[in-house]
Amino acid sequence: MQWAALLILSCILIPILAASGLPAATMLGCLAAGVMVAATEGSVLVPRGAFFVAEAVIGCMIARAFQAPMLLEILRHWPLFLGAVISVLIVSSALSWLLMRWQVLPGTAAIWGSFPGAAMVMTLMAEAYGEDVRLVAFMQYLRVALIAIVASLVSRFWMGSGGAVLQVVWFPPVAWDWLLATVTLAALGAVVGPRLPMPVGALLLPMIAGAVLQDSGLLKIELPPWLLAPCYAVIGWSIGLRFTRAILVHALRAFPRVLASILTLIAVCAGIGYVLASVADVDHLTAYLATSPGGVDSVAIIAAGSKANVPFVVAMQTARFMIILLIGPGLARFMARRAGIATVGESHDDETG
Numbered sequence: 001m002q003w004a005a006l007l008i009l010s011c012i013l014i015p016i017l018a019a020s021g022l023p024a025a026t027m028l029g030c031l032a033a034g035v036m037v038a039a040t041e042g043s044v045l046v047p048r049g050a051f052f053v054a055e056a057v058i059g060c061m062i063a064r065a066f067q068a069p070m071l072l073e074i075l076r077h078w079p080l081f082l083g084a085v086i087s088v089l090i091v092s093s094a095l096s097w098l099l100m101r102w103q104v105l106p107g108t109a110a111i112w113g114s115f116p117g118a119a120m121v122m123t124l125m126a127e128a129y130g131e132d133v134r135l136v137a138f139m140q141y142l143r144v145a146l147i148a149i150v151a152s153l154v155s156r157f158w159m160g161s162g163g164a165v166l167q168v169v170w171f172p173p174v175a176w177d178w179l180l181a182t183v184t185l186a187a188l189g190a191v192v193g194p195r196l197p198m199p200v201g202a203l204l205l206p207m208i209a210g211a212v213l214q215d216s217g218l219l220k221i222e223l224p225p226w227l228l229a230p231c232y233a234v235i236g237w238s239i240g241l242r243f244t245r246a247i248l249v250h251a252l253r254a255f256p257r258v259l260a261s262i263l264t265l266i267a268v269c270a271g272i273g274y275v276l277a278s279v280a281d282v283d284h285l286t287a288y289l290a291t292s293p294g295g296v297d298s299v300a301i302i303a304a305g306s307k308a309n310v311p312f313v314v315a316m317q318t319a320r321f322m323i324i325l326l327i328g329p330g331l332a333r334f335m336a337r338r339a340g341i342a343t344v345g346e347s348h349d350d351e352t353g
Contacts, residue, residue, distance in 0.1 A: 002037055002042045002043065002044045003044055005037055005042075006033055006034065006037050006042075006044065006237065006241075009032075009033035009036055009037070010029055010030045010033040010233065010236075010237075012033075013028075013029035013030075013032050013033055014026050014029035014030070016029070017029050017032075026229050026232040026233060026236070027232040027233070027235055027236040028141060028236065029236070030232065030233040030234075030235075030236030030237050030240065031137065031141070031236035031237070031239050031240040032236075032240065033236075033237070033240060034236060034237045034238075034239065034240020034241040034242075034243070035240040035241075035243045035248070036240075037240075037241060038240065038241050038242065038243045038244060039243060039244075039245055039248060042241065044241060045238075045241060046234055046237050046238040046241065049190070050234050051234060051235070051238050052190040052191075052193065052194055052202040053186065053187075053190045053202075053231070053234075054230075054231035054232075054234040054235050054238075055189075055190070055193070055200065055202040055203040055235075056185075056186040056187070056188075056189035056190040056193060056202045056203065056205075056206050057186045057206075057223070057227065057228065057231040058121070058203055058231060058235070059186070059189055059193075059202070059203040059204065059205065059206035059207035059210065060182055060185060060186050060189075060206045060207070060210050060221050060223060061221075061223055061228065062121070062203075062207045062211075063206065063207045063208070063209075063210030063211040063214060063221060064210070064214065064221040064223060065314075065318065066211040066214070066215065066318070067214075067215070068215045069311070071215075074315050074318070074319045077280075080276070080279070080280055081315070081316060081319045082319075084272060084276050084290070084291055084316060085316070085319055085320045085323055087272045087291075088116055088269055088272060088291055088293060088320060089116075089320075089323070089324070089331075091265060091268045091269065091272070092114045092115060092116050092265055092293060093111070093114070093331065093335065095114055095261045095264060095265055096110045096111040096113070096114035096115075096261075096335070097111075097335060098261070099114070099257065099258070099261055100335065100336075102257070104254045104257050104258065105132075105135050105139070105254055105258075106132060106135070108131055108332045108333075108335070108336045109126070109131050109132050109135040109136050109139070110139070111331070111332045111335055111336070112125070112126035112129075112131055112136045112140075112328075112332060113126075113135065113136045113138070113139025113140055113143075113258075114139065114143075114261070114265070115324050115328055116143075116265070116269075116293030116294070116320065116324070121200075121203065121321075121325070122136070122140055122324070122328070123136050123137045123140055123239065125200050125325075125328065125329070128200045129329055129332065132247075133239055133242065134239065134242050134243050134247050134251075135247065135250070135251060135254075137239045138251045138258075139258055139262075142258065142259070142262060143262045143265075143293065143294075144294060146259075146262055146263070146266065147262075147266060147292055147293060147294035150266055151288075151289060151292050151294060154285070154288060169225065170224075170225050170226055170229075171224070171225075171226060172224055172225075174222060174224050175220065175222050178219070178220045178221070178222040179222040179223075179224070179227075181219055181220075181222075182210075182219070182221050182222050182223060183227075185206050185209060185210055185213075185219070186206055188205070188206070188209075189201075189202050189203070189205040189206035189209075190202050192205060193205040193206070265293050266292070266293065269291045269292060269293050270288055270291075270292075272291045273287040273288040273289075273290065273291040273292070274287065274288075276290065276291060282309055282312055283307070283308070283309070285307060285308045286308040286309040286312055286313060289308050289313045290312060290313045290316035290317065291316070292317075294317075
């Protein structure tokens with residue numbers, strides 16, 4: 001009965017969120033449905049194997065975005081990209097430091113929640129490093145929703161551009177041989193990845209291998225929407241079903257300060273975008289979207305429906321995502337130590353010692 005309620009609620013919420021124009025409507029709808037079931041003392045859980053499979057498919061999806069022309073664009077303008085990315089990281093880290101010092105969220109959840117990367121990946125990595133994935137997801141997806149709304153309004157009204165509307169073709173033509181190769185890579189990641197001595201191995205293994213194979217011409221990653229949608233659902237359910245009433249109460253109490261932090265981050269990043277437009281050969285809308293602290297997918301959708309330079313926007317967003325992927329865990333540990341907060345792994349080591 002609980003699974004039936006979960007499915008019915010998901011089928012109701014997903015179209016509502018999709019009609020509102022929010023990105024990642026499938027995952028957010030399933031996450032919200034999971035929260036509702038968990039808040040009513042639900043006890044169902046997503047099987048761990050299904051979660052690993054979903055992680056692996058998401059890794060392939062990220063690898064598909066790492067196109068060689070985009071990487072060449074990053075290398076061509078690397079000082080500019082590096083300066084803009086570091087500026088955004090400094091601002092987000094400062095805001096997360098304040099949230100952590102004020103104990104708005106426990107542990108380093110505020111740091112992971114403030115990282116301006118792909119929300120789903122940051123949430124999964126936070127879980128791998130022992131943080132409360134529920135609060136991280138609350139902060140990440142609140143930021144995603146607000147940034148999508150603000151960026152759409154900026155694109156539509158401030159610059160006089162039309163708003164982007166994503167039309168999903170659920171059953172496009174499929175290259176079945178490449179789809180089989182992609183599924184094989186994802187299956188390898190789901191089986192081998194969790195056994196590797198690294199966090200989020202089920203996601204990182206197919207992501208790295210897929211990017212290398214794709215850019216070397218040995219693989220074309222094929223991921224039709226009908227394959228991605230169940231993976232989004234599994235990720236959303238696995239997070240939402242872990243919420244409890246106590247966690248929801250804590251999230252509601254933290255909401256005003258988290259909201260203020262996100263709005264401040266959006267405003268400061270808009271200022272960084274203004275400076276970028278002044279020193280680079282790009283228009284203000286392109287610079288604003290390139291420095292927007294949203295995810296690559298949502299910002300790319302908005303850029304595609306406006307007058308912005310889409311390759312520049314996607315390259316900047318991708319560069320920031322890759323840097324956060326590399327330095328995020330170390331930065332979270334460093335900031336936690338400076339604030340006198342032990343991470344989960346360090347606490348365990350101390351107790352053992």
